[in-house]
Amino acid sequence: MIEAIKRFYESHMSPTAETEGAPAQHRLELATSALLIEMAQADNQRHSMEFQAIHDGIMEVFELTPEETAEVIELADQEAHEATDHFEFTNLINEQYDYALKCQVVELLWRVCLADSEMDRYEEQLVRKIAELLHVEHGDFIAAKLRVQRQYSANAHLGDYEDYE
16 A cells, blocks of 8 residues: 555656655545545445545645546545544544644535535534544534535535534
């Protein structure tokens, strides 16, 4: 797995653009992506809309090209499949992200959760569990959910989920 990650970043990132913090950044991209993939699979289904939300979110947050994003997602899918729990991902995020970025991860989780216009109870449970592992306060957890609902409502993708609060 480590070799695959190294090959990906050696082939897609120019050596002059690399910084000392870059390897940690790559691990953070994978950890965040792995959590999003776990979110997409929480209801035991793989919806293309959820994976599109993962792709768009990763590309937006980490400023990657579509090709780089697809490869990060592929590697993260392998990582998520091999992981025994969420702690290894959330622990890395807790060590490296400030509170605002952790809230952004929770918002990305909500984007994936609500992308298919359905919120399974297991999906909501998983967002809540990950938010707790990231030490995101309940008010910020709900605020992220409401932002995503408003965004999707504005795009006519969602119905009303206010009864889930």
